[in-house]
Amino acid sequence: MKNVPISIAASVVVAERSRRTWWRRIADGTMTRLTDDAKGRAMLSLAEVAPLICVPLDQSDLDFLVQADAGNADAQNDIGQLFSNAGKPTIALYWLEQAARQGHADAMQWLGRCYIGGEGVPKNKNIGLMWIAKAAAHGHVIAQAQMQGSFRSQSI
Known part of the structure; x- marks a missing residue:
């Protein structure tokens, strides 16, 4: 190393x-x-x-960090989720945004979750729904279900 x-x-x-x-x-x-x-x-x-x-990172996490830094969207998403789960939402957002800009659907869904919940950013339901809608459009199954639930709850 x-x-x-x-x-x-x-x-x-x-x-x-x-x-x-x-x-x-x-x-x-x-x-x-x-x-x-x-x-x-x-x-x-x-x-x-x-x-x-x-946060403590093991060797495999460090390997993902190097890949994320090199521009690998999957690694950026993984590192973003790692930092989110470690209670570092601002750092998570940095990596998730990079992955989302490359069209990574899972990162888009996580970003939506962050904005809706106010994790690392001020709460903003509109931006959160935008990211979740983008993830759904990219085929993310959870985001598609979230969008279906969002529209069902608003239609009544």
Whole structure:
């Protein structure tokens, strides 16, 4: 895991530390900056970032985190759900939004749930229903059932 890269952007989110903090640590030598990735993002060593992540992650979780950071929508969704279940809804939203923007139906359904329940964002039923409707349109079975229930309860 020593030279496994993770972006500063992902490090900011999962360790709940500012971008400025990471750059200060690079400048003082407590963090190692790796070669920028193909997208031009500044990268750090996951081995150095991992102890600072705000929830305990095992090796398989760290592997998903690296995949999520690389843009894998399934991994973004999984990491989003992991942080949601760990009581970190703001971090969850970051990953779920990235997956949803790539058309990941499960992430869309989770986002809808977050907005409706006010988890990590102010409650907003309209935005929540929009995400659930998008998930339903992408074939998400739970979202389809939620939409059916929503329309049934409003039709009477």
